[in-house]
Amino acid sequence: MSIAPFLKHTTAESLPREALTVNPAKTCQPVGAMYAALGVHRCLPHSHGSQGCCAYHRSALTRHYKDPVMAATSSFTEGASVFGGQSNLLQAISTEFELYDPEIIAVHTTCLSETIGDDIPQIIGKAEAEGKIPSGRYVIHASTPSYVGSHVTGYASMTRAFVDYFAESTGRRGDRLSVISGWVEPSDMAELKRMLGAMDIDYILLPDTSGVLDAPLTGRYQMFPDGGTRLDDIRTMGDSFAAIGIGRFGAGPAAKLLDTKCKVPMHMADLPIGLSATDRFIDLVRKVAKAPVPDSIARERGRLVDMMADMHQYTHGRTVALAGDPDQLVPLAEFLTDMDMKVKYVVTGTPGKGFEAALADAIGPAEEGDFRGAPSDLFALHQRLKAAPTDLLFANTYGKYIARDEDIPFVRFGFPIFDRVGHADFPCVGYRGAMRILEKALSVLMDRIDRDAPLEKLELIM
Numbered sequence: 001m002s003i004a005p006f007l008k009h010t011t012a013e014s015l016p017r018e019a020l021t022v023n024p025a026k027t028c029q030p031v032g033a034m035y036a037a038l039g040v041h042r043c044l045p046h047s048h049g050s051q052g053c054c055a056y057h058r059s060a061l062t063r064h065y066k067d068p069v070m071a072a073t074s075s076f077t078e079g080a081s082v083f084g085g086q087s088n089l090l091q092a093i094s095t096e097f098e099l100y101d102p103e104i105i106a107v108h109t110t111c112l113s114e115t116i117g118d119d120i121p122q123i124i125g126k127a128e129a130e131g132k133i134p135s136g137r138y139v140i141h142a143s144t145p146s147y148v149g150s151h152v153t154g155y156a157s158m159t160r161a162f163v164d165y166f167a168e169s170t171g172r173r174g175d176r177l178s179v180i181s182g183w184v185e186p187s188d189m190a191e192l193k194r195m196l197g198a199m200d201i202d203y204i205l206l207p208d209t210s211g212v213l214d215a216p217l218t219g220r221y222q223m224f225p226d227g228g229t230r231l232d233d234i235r236t237m238g239d240s241f242a243a244i245g246i247g248r249f250g251a252g253p254a255a256k257l258l259d260t261k262c263k264v265p266m267h268m269a270d271l272p273i274g275l276s277a278t279d280r281f282i283d284l285v286r287k288v289a290k291a292p293v294p295d296s297i298a299r300e301r302g303r304l305v306d307m308m309a310d311m312h313q314y315t316h317g318r319t320v321a322l323a324g325d326p327d328q329l330v331p332l333a334e335f336l337t338d339m340d341m342k343v344k345y346v347v348t349g350t351p352g353k354g355f356e357a358a359l360a361d362a363i364g365p366a367e368e369g370d371f372r373g374a375p376s377d378l379f380a381l382h383q384r385l386k387a388a389p390t391d392l393l394f395a396n397t398y399g400k401y402i403a404r405d406e407d408i409p410f411v412r413f414g415f416p417i418f419d420r421v422g423h424a425d426f427p428c429v430g431y432r433g434a435m436r437i438l439e440k441a442l443s444v445l446m447d448r449i450d451r452d453a454p455l456e457k458l459e460l461i462m
């Protein structure tokens with residue numbers, strides 16, 4: 001009998017299923033668009049749809065980051081739902097500039113406004129023509145209906161919109177490197193900046209939620225915290241000597257557009273999660289920016305390799321199941337494979353081409369009994385775990401019910417994490433981030449050994 005009542009119908013037998021998602025391994029596009037918009041300084045995310053959508057998106061981010069997330073909404077009621085939300089959005093644009101004074105309003109759509117067919121560029125043009133957008137202020141948009149894609153594609157679309165609206169080429173190549181990041185935590189963005197700083201590189205990071213969703217408690221409310229990519233920097237991205245996009249799903253569309261629109265040579269890389277992916281990232285930056293790798297970075301790598309070697313006996317041969325977002329899953333699976341673990345099941349809710357091929361490149365082809373669901377859902381993953389459990393599960397907070405049901409050591413990883421802290425503060429990228437991932441995995445694996453050991457075998461020193 002299942003411990004979590006809503007999982008009691010999960011069977012070990014997996015039947016073919018196409019038109020139904022159960023317990024999705026994703027959330028909706030506007031959540032990602034909102035997160036990306038928060039990574040630009042003085043940018044107010046605006047949800048063009050009903051209040052309920054906006055409340056859900058804000059609360060998903062607020063619960064994950066434990067910080068209040070500000071966003072505005074077109075507040076559709078019956079009238080707007082039937083006749084369209086133009087007048088709501090026009091009114092909202094005036095009110096938001098008057099009350100909150102953002103530099104940019106970043107409008108994303110929802111299922112409702114997309115179904116009605118609201119033409120956001122036309123509405124923005126009308127707002128401009130009617131003088132509702134003050135001089136030096138901007139309204140941009142991304143199309144994010146949630147009956148397609150996921151929070152990852154919403155993030156990618158809004159990041160692309162910043163490049164689309166603002167990046168300009170003056171025809172002169174500057175000396176700054178543009179780094180466009182896939183969805184990672186504020187702590188990861190801070191770590192990316194620290195590594196680039198250690199390599200003495202002049203960079204622009206887009207978006208940058210560090211200093212926004214990990215802002216300190218000062219006792220003073222700041223509508224727009226100090227962090228976020230500056231608008232002037234986004235403009236000058238068009239003159240960068242090169243761009244590196246990290247995370248094909250989250251950063252690819254913006255990086256490609258910067259290349260085609262401004263002819264900035266684009267290089268794609270995996271998110272630097274784990275040893276091998278971080279090696280490739282550092283090496284790419286070294287080559288593209290012609291920057292030597294400092295001893296401090298080499299020492300960090302050495303400490304990670306030391307930890308991997310020290311603890312290899314606890315990871316070797318362990319089987320793992322992963323659920324999450326494609327940009328994270330590929331390098332994470334690779335890192336765990338580097339630790340001689342066997343990645344058996346991998347599930348993402350984000351649709352898109354290339355995930356399975358990238359995974360096969362990173363960890364080899366699927367073997368008998370493996371499951372790679374792209375897109376798939378947590379129900380399918382649970383079925384596989386019921387039929388043949390793994391030694392370890394990585395997933396967001398929703399994975400905890402499955403972990404408890406099947407009694408599997410569990411590491412919270414990805415978005416959302418509603419029931420723990422630390423993800424906004426301690427990075428998972430880079431060599432130091434890899435040490436944190438390893439520490440978390442080892443903690444639950446070794447807790448399991450301690451828990452299951454007969455008293456005479458309960459070791460003080462492991």
Ligand code: SF4
Nearest residue numbers: 028053056110111146
């Ligand atoms: S799935 Fe669509 S209707 Fe539901 S919260 Fe997301 S945008 Fe709104």
